[in-house]
Amino acid sequence: MGSSQSALNFGAGPAKLPSEVLYDVQQEFLSYKNTGMSLIEMSHRSKEYMEINDNAEKAVRELLKVPSNYKILFLQGGGCGTFAAIPLNLMNRTGSADYAVTGTWSAKAAKEAAKYGKYSQNLRDREVFPDESTWTLNPNASYLYYCDNETVDGVEFPKIPNSHDVPLVADMSSIRCYIWRCPKNIGPSGVVVVIVREDLLGNAMKVCPSVLDFTHVAKEKSIHNTPSTFSVYVMEKVLQWIKKNGGVAAMQTQIVPLTIGSEVGLIYHFVGGKNGNESLEAKFVEEAEKLKMYQLKGHRSVGGIRASLYNAITVSDVELLVKFMVEFQKQYGPKP
Structure with missing residues (x-):
């Protein structure tokens, strides 16, 4: 064999x-745009990195057709950090939230949310997908949380759930979700893309760290502190690669x-x-x-x-x- x-x-x-992206990264690694410095050596407030940051945000907005009343944020902390960031930013609206617990990742998210307020969960036995008609939703919940695809458990939502006018929070980080319905990974580990509606900002709990405060991060254009510059740099290249190769629609046909x-x-x-x-x-x-x-x-x-x-x-x-x-x-x- x-x-x-x-x-x-x-x-x-x-x-x-994509090999094409990795080759570009290799060619630029020692000297980014003939500066004589690697991107990982440059200031996160340099004009070179600021351009990368802006272009990455523009590419996400263009590829996903993100409306102008949504902010695009680049956070650190991975999925687990975002599990905490969501209740810290959103649960304060009413003090409670609903979680559709359909597998490992949504269960972790719900466990994190329990630290910051009341929440209800709609459970399944991990063998049968939960019919929405069986869910008991709180009309006063700050949001309804669901994980579009539970990669560990092999469960994927067949459609976007109906949150009945309650803000909907979707974990779209896994395969076949979001832009990740094309390539799941749009860069190396180190950066999380958060897209949040503007009217949901401004409600973070007082205990919310500034690096996880959606309102603060949006104001600082995702550069409150030193971001994972290399991760954003590679992500921007992958996003441009997607655009070059026909965008999200073309990627979906190639799955x-x-x-x-x-x-x-x-x-x-x-x-x-x-x-x-x-x-x-x-x-x-x-x-x-x-x-x-x-x-x-x-x-x-x-x-x-x-x-x-x-x-x-x-x-x-x-x-x-x-x-x-x-x-x-x-x-x-x-x-x-």
Whole structure:
């Protein structure tokens, strides 16, 4: 099962980025725009970085058609930091919030919200998706929170839930969400994109740190303190790459389906089975890495195997993975 192809990255977290973008980053790394300095050495208030910051914001607004009455913020702290930022900024409106708890990530968000006010949650048994007709929503909630796609649990909302005039907060950070319905990762770790309606600003709790205060961050154009400049820089390049290649609509048409042919259907059934063999899974990862196929191990909380097919992944990449999986099943699977 030997192969000489370059590394294939099927990671679900930090994931594959377009080769064209990585090449540009490489070319500019030692001297950004012939300044003789790397971008990571420059002041975050330099004209060079300010231009990157402004262009990234403009690209998000253009690609997603963000209305003018919404602010686009670049925050630090990852998803977990944002779990806290949301109630700290929004729950103060009425002192309570609703959470649709449909899996691991929304459960973490709800647990964080419990530190700052009252909240109700609509639970599921993680086997059956919750029908909205069964939800009990608080009409006086500050917001309704949901996670569009629970990557750990394999649950994705089929449509945007009806919040009945209550502000809706959506975690769109995972695959097949938001602009991430194209490539999930639009840059390296270190930056979170928050889009918030202007009339929801100005209600942060007094205990809210200024670096997480949406109102303050908006006023400071996401440069209250030293931001993750390199992450924003790469993100801006990926956004421009998306624009160059036809925008969000074009990216959506290029998404690699999970059911290309009978072989993929067969293998995904094998990978997604609930009766996984841990030793066989370890062998699968080991053999895959010999072929330079990386990050196929499932999330640490559930184990198993997971292949994330983001837009930087090509059809030929998937075909190589499928070929390996079929061969692996023939060699290690049940014998007729």
